[in-house]
Amino acid sequence: MSNIIVLGAQWGDEGKGKIVDLFSDRFDIVARYQGGHNAGHTVFIGPTKYILKLIPSGILRPGVTAVIGNGVVIDPLALVEEMSTLEKAGVNVREQLAISNRAHVIFPFHRMVEKVGEGRSDREAIGTTSRGIGPCYEDKIGRRGIRMADLIDPAGFADYYNNLAADKVTLAKAFDVHEVIDFAAIRAQYEELAARLAPLVTDTAALLNRAIRDGKRILFEGAQGAMLDIDHGTYPFVTSSNATAGGACTGTGVPPTKINGIIGVSKAYITRVGAGPFPSEDHGPLGEKIRQVGKEFGSVTGRPRRCGWFDIPLARYTAAVNGIDSLIVTKLDVLDELDEIPVCVGYKVNGVEVTEMPATRSSMEQVEPVYVRLKGWQSSTRGISVMEQLPPAAIEYLRFLEERTEVEIGAISTGPERTETIVRPGSKLHQLLG
Ligand code: GDP
Ligand code: IMO
Ligand code: MG
Numbered sequence: 001m002s003n004i005i006v007l008g009a010q011w012g013d014e015g016k017g018k019i020v021d022l023f024s025d026r027f028d029i030v031a032r033y034q035g036g037h038n039a040g041h042t043v044f045i046g047p048t049k050y051i052l053k054l055i056p057s058g059i060l061r062p063g064v065t066a067v068i069g070n071g072v073v074i075d076p077l078a079l080v081e082e083m084s085t086l087e088k089a090g091v092n093v094r095e096q097l098a099i100s101n102r103a104h105v106i107f108p109f110h111r112m113v114e115k116v117g118e119g120r121s122d123r124e125a126i127g128t129t130s131r132g133i134g135p136c137y138e139d140k141i142g143r144r145g146i147r148m149a150d151l152i153d154p155a156g157f158a159d160y161y162n163n164l165a166a167d168k169v170t171l172a173k174a175f176d177v178h179e180v181i182d183f184a185a186i187r188a189q190y191e192e193l194a195a196r197l198a199p200l201v202t203d204t205a206a207l208l209n210r211a212i213r214d215g216k217r218i219l220f221e222g223a224q225g226a227m228l229d230i231d232h233g234t235y236p237f238v239t240s241s242n243a244t245a246g247g248a249c250t251g252t253g254v255p256p257t258k259i260n261g262i263i264g265v266s267k268a269y270i271t272r273v274g275a276g277p278f279p280s281e282d283h284g285p286l287g288e289k290i291r292q293v294g295k296e297f298g299s300v301t302g303r304p305r306r307c308g309w310f311d312i313p314l315a316r317y318t319a320a321v322n323g324i325d326s327l328i329v330t331k332l333d334v335l336d337e338l339d340e341i342p343v344c345v346g347y348k349v350n351g352v353e354v355t356e357m358p359a360t361r362s363s364m365e366q367v368e369p370v371y372v373r374l375k376g377w378q379s380s381t382r383g384i385s386v387m388e389q390l391p392p393a394a395i396e397y398l399r400f401l402e403e404r405t406e407v408e409i410g411a412i413s414t415g416p417e418r419t420e421t422i423v424r425p426g427s428k429l430h431q432l433l434g
Contacts, residue, residue, distance in 0.1 A: 004432050007244065009315065021058070027219040036054060133240055263327075263429060267331045279344060341376050
């Protein structure tokens with residue numbers, strides 16, 4: 001019985017939503033382990049488009065239990081809104097969703113703290129999604145946060161909340177912020193939201209471990225991507241959680257011994273939203289072409305995504321820190337029209353080849369990417385679902401990525417819909433899916 005993690009192997013938006021939705025019919029439970037409504041996972045079912053933010057994409061499969069794990073940070077208002085959108089679309093959210101009692105709660109003042117931090121003239125902005133994610137995780141690590149269990153605890157919530165509010169008042173004074181915050185109104189609103197969410201709040205670690213004992217299968221859905229991981233990403237231009245594989249254990253309470261495989265999702269090229277180093281970024285017309293053809297605009301904030309070329313050193317790094325068993329390459333069809341496709345095969349700093357991922361921001365910014373140019377196929381791959389039907393140059397492109405990353409490519413996505421996917425028979429991915 002395989003339990004697997006599906007995670008982003010680049011800077012997010014790799015197409016995790018599509019892949020999780022596609023595979024989720026083989027699993028009993030889909031569990032999110034980190035992040036919050038900074039994520040935007042797009043799923044097309046026929047012509048209908050869903051954008052999942054907090055709720056695992058598995059909820060779109062009737063009968064699949066969707067778990068929001070303890071590692072996720074929850075804005076209750078955003079959650080209730082997402083639930084009602086899904087309910088209107090006919091999803092049985094109240095039957096399928098379970099929310100961890102240990103997940104931390106985002107409050108409106110977290111967004112305000114973020115705005116102050118991002119707006120400071122002495123600090124370069126990260127380009128966050130302005131959802132209050134970072135400040136909520138700061139309160140969690142600072143041991144003053146409020147968890148879902150505390151939110152729904154009528155005896156304790158008011159006190160916990162008042163303490164946190166007092167902390168924010170002190171902070172506002174220290175930073176000379178004069179924005180008026182109606183703390184009492186927020187408390188009343190959250191008490192109302194708590195009453196609506198309480199029936200779904202439970203000990204999800206116990207639920208998941210019980211399910212494993214009963215032989216059920218779990219798919220762990222990552223948000224963001226490995227290069228946005230707080231420890232392993234391009235710090236400080238990262239998100240505030242562990243998007244890498246280890247986060248699945250700490251963020252759900254399922255031990256590493258119960259996880260059988262790790263699937264990385266990468267685009268056939270690469271994108272990034274927000275600020276931070278990006279060695280293979282293409283600032284020219286080809287980058288713009290990829291943005292237009294690939295519709296590379298953020299699914300949460302609508303910001304244009306920065307576009308660049310598949311980065312082998314980055315892929316090898318994220319494969320190593322996650323232990324990726326099989327890679328899924330998405331959006332191959334976006335490259336269809338190109339006559340030549342650059343691939344970054346190495347990094348040089350001051351003319352010297354580097355073999356490890358540079359740790360500092362300045363060294364990452366100094367990276368000169370080394371490119372090889374592969375032949376394009378200049379024909380449509382859109383919707384192809386059998387490897388042999390791909391044009392020879394596309395097969396050669398994928399073979400090159402596989403050889404240089406030393407990770408198998410278990411599946412290829414050739415369009416946003418479920419059917420537009422090649423899963424390679426005999427691959428490790430195929431075995432893990434069972
Ligand atoms: P996620 O955050 O990793 O789930 O990815 P997003 O949903 O933010 O962004 C991926 C975008 O690419 C979505 O609009 C998907 O519908 C779309 N998409 C996924 N796979 C493919 C593919 O193979 N081809 C094309 N053309 N679009 C895809
Ligand atoms: P999915 O799950 C792409 C980026 C933001 C910003 C940085 C920090 O859809 O792949 P945050 O609001 O998290 O503090 O912002 O991280 N970011 C994402 N980029 N996809 C995402 O999620 C992202 N979630 C956060 O743009 O650069
Ligand atoms: Mg996304």
